[in-house]
Amino acid sequence: MSDVNYADITKNGLWKNNPALVQLLGLCPLLAVSGSVVNALGLGLATILVLVGSNIAVSMIRNAVTDAIRLPAFVMIIASFTTCTELLMKAFTYELYQILGIFIALIVTNCAILGRADAFASKNKILPSAIDGLMMGVGFALVLLAVGAVREALGSGTLFANMHLLLGEMGKGMTITLIDDYSGFLVAILPPGAFLVTGFLIALKNVIDQYREEKAKANAQPVEKVSRRVRTTGTIQ
Template sequence: MTSFREIAINGLWKNNPGLVQLLGLCPLLGVSNSVVNALGMGLATAIVLAASNATVALIRTQVSDAVRLPVFVMIIAALTTCIELLMQAFTYELYQILGIFIPLITTNCIILGRAEAFAAKNTVAAASFDGLMMGTGFGLVLLAIGAVRELLGTGALFANMQLLFGPIAAHWQVTVFHNYPGFLLAILPPGAFLVLGLLIALKNRIDEIVAARAKAAEPAALPAQSRRVRVTGVIE
């Protein structure tokens, strides 16, 4: 059994689907040209991931190995259809923008991979939390890419947020660069690859710095421990 703290750290950082496993790159790169698109796709994926993990963990002892994968795919497809219908009902314009990427959640490697590797071997609570953390980690990467691409491409942030949150979000747009001519490459697919590469490089650099600091702190702790041992031996 993995602790909930380890599950959270793995999903958000150490084993992040977008930055480490490099899974689900099709929606990650295809719809991340704005914050609203990235947020809508991230929420849909996270909900399906958490719900499918919980369902798979609930029936894991009742399904034989011979039909395990087809059953998992059917569960994921049913949940994806539910999300698709909800988006058609409440966020239809955003659903049209995201297009084929919503149904393609069914074939997302992250969801099927977590169902097979984690949910099928753990409790409902742990599997649900794993799905939520993995989905959140994937969504945060989507959101970061979408924010950078929208800012560089248009000079603004949070445009068209009413597509997801309704009329209340119609005036949420923040113009960062006034009279900005725009940078077309940022909102085209090559821009997504460039931003993702920079985010992966940044994460690797942070991991290197943390590891170096941890290694540098080890020699300072060892002499203190050895002194305590010597003093204890003298007293005895």
């Protein structure tokens, strides 16, 4: 595929075709481990690593695999990068790995990753594929962070708690207490809270998209009127 537009790739990953808000892919880990910012950030970074690595690898072999073995080959590549990510987390962020548990291994079943490998990386060169994987991963991670921040704030009254699980000593002083002696809002940290927060984010995105579309139409109307007037009279009045 030629003439790749990197601006469109960025817009698609971060907003227009966001894996979590538009494609609604990868919702299982999104809803399961987004109870805090540190959990969301850990899973988000792991997903970015797998997405970028698998997209690059798939792009490299795109002309060497037949249609008969294409999907099995892609799954093996994704599984390999997921295993590498899992081993890295075991080595450097073991406590966070224990909290995230099976959802790190389940990255291999994330339809967003296989979807980008098949729909984009298998048809494009290495650099566009890497950028597509990065933008899709960042878009997914941003939604994870937003859900995690809202759930942690409502459920515990804090932000960035336990960041040392991911950042080590540097993260120990990052906790922000929003409300002292907060008794907590239990629904926010339970699975129903994840569904509610994600639903509100999807609704907010739809409202913003609708507003931007209506604004674009309103701005285009005067131009259309002037164009019709020029065609009719031959001059701009």
